[in-house]
Amino acid sequence: MDNSLEMNDLPNEVKNLDSIELLKLPTQKSLSILKKFNNLNDFFNINTNFKNEYLKLIKNRIEDAFVKKYNNANYEIHSILYQLYNLQISDPLSEEAINQHQPFFYEIRNLIEEHWLNSLHLDYVLMVKDSDKSISELIMELCEREKISEHTLFSFLATEANERQLFAFFKSDYELNIRFFDVLIFTLLNSPNITRMEMIKNLWDESGRGNYKETHVNMFEDLVNNFNVTNKNNIVPHDSWQKLAGYNLFMLASLNRKNYYTLLGIMAATEAIDPQSYIKVQEACKRNNMTEWLYRYYSEHSELDIEHAKGWLNYVIEPIAKESDIKNDILFGTFSRLKTCKDYYDSLYQYLQSIK
Numbered sequence: 547m548d549n550s551l552e553m554n555d556l557p558n559e560v561k562n563l564d565s566i567e568l569l570k571l572p573t574q575k576s577l578s579i580l581k582k583f584n585n586l587n588d589f590f591n592i593n594t595n596f597k598n599e600y601l602k603l604i605k606n607r608i609e610d611a612f613v614k615k616y617n618n619a620n621y622e623i624h625s626i627l628y629q630l631y632n633l634q635i636s637d638p639l640s641e642e643a644i645n646q647h648q649p650f651f652y653e654i655r656n657l658i659e660e661h662w663l664n665s666l667h668l669d670y671v672l673m674v675k676d677s678d679k680s681i682s683e684l685i686m687e688l689c690e691r692e693k694i695s696e697h698t699l700f701s702f703l704a705t706e707a708n709e710r711q712l713f714a715f716f717k718s719d720y721e722l723n724i725r726f727f728d729v730l731i732f733t734l735l736n737s738p739n740i741t742r743m744e745m746i747k748n749l750w751d752e753s754g755r756g757n758y759k760e761t762h763v764n765m766f767e768d769l770v771n772n773f774n775v776t777n778k779n780n781i782v783p784h785d786s787w788q789k790l791a792g793y794n795l796f797m798l799a800s801l802n803r804k805n806y807y808t809l810l811g812i813m814a815a816t817e818a819i820d821p822q823s824y825i826k827v828q829e830a831c832k833r834n835n836m837t838e839w840l841y842r843y844y845s846e847h848s849e850l851d852i853e854h855a856k857g858w859l860n861y862v863i864e865p866i867a868k869e870s871d872i873k874n875d876i877l878f879g880t881f882s883r884l885k886t887c888k889d890y891y892d893s894l895y896q897y898l899q900s901i902k
């Protein structure tokens with residue numbers, strides 16, 4: 547059996563790699579190479595053992611991540627998921643776009659998602675008891691119990707963080723804040739009719755209510771592009787598995803129809819917890835002499851998201867929960883968002899301590 551790759555159509559950096567060498571790389575690195583092959587099926591046909599060997603490696607890493615809780619395995623696994631999710635929204639002109647529906651990639655994704663969801667469910671089952679309370683009450687109870695806005699990260703930002711640390715915080719938050727518009731679109735797809743008005747209202751707010759300069763994406767771009775910080779390009783980016791997991795949770799629930807109600811629970815939790823935390827971010831901005839225009843993303847959300855949270859609860863989640871028995875999926879979404887968000891803030895706080 548010829549184990550070498552066909553040299554045509556391969557990215558330059560991998561022309562000297564064969565399938566054996568690909569298997570020696572960390573699994574997330576080999577995936578970043580594989581997803582750019584434009585003759586991936588040929589590669590699998592030539593290297594008949596590759597898929598099995600690669601899956602074996604991934605299964606080991608899954609166990610290391612979700613059973614043994616090793617940080618480096620969690621990083622590897624979440625980095626794979628992150629790449630596979632972004633493949634679904636890739637730049638149409640990118641090399642990876644042609645592999646969007648590669649069955650082997652779906653096999654990997656399903657495997658990881660199954661184990662990740664199982665491990666989240668284990669914690670969730672231990673935590674939530676049956677209750678007669680309304681779904682809104684249960685969601686708010688969960689959010690209040692977790693007290694995310696009282697996380698050390700936010701008191702540190704409000705009272706101590708210097709401008710480099712503040713900038714590093716914005717950069718770390720960047721990707722999910724920019725992706726939020728797309729996540730909202732996923733909530734809209736084939737949504738129950740009664741909920742659409744509220745979702746469209748959210749999307750309209752997200753789009754600057756018709757003023758393209760004030761879309762939330764532009765607000766955040768303005769913040770990172772115009773905040774003048776000495777040597778801001780030298781700041782090492784935040785790159786932890788907790789950061790990837792925070793992003794991945796939104797994508798998992800957006801890209802899988804069976805997790806649609808989980809997505810609604812994630813959205814409600816996000817809108818409910820952000821305003822209180824964002825007030826502390828605003829304090830940090832004022833203390834670092836930033837102009838109000840620069841940090842308007844946070845001032846806008848600390849007010850608007852109070853309305854959005856009520857909207858998700860009263861006009862989306864409650865009406866749906868009256869029609870179908872989906873309370874548990876929604877609450878699981880809220881729980882998972884709070885958990886991954888807290889993990890992310892723990893890791894972000896640690897990371898900010900390393901920025902001087």
Ligand SMILES: [Fe+2]
Nearest residue numbers: 726752762847
């Ligand atoms: Fe927004």
Ligand SMILES: [Fe+2]
Nearest residue numbers: 817850851854
């Ligand atoms: Fe919002």
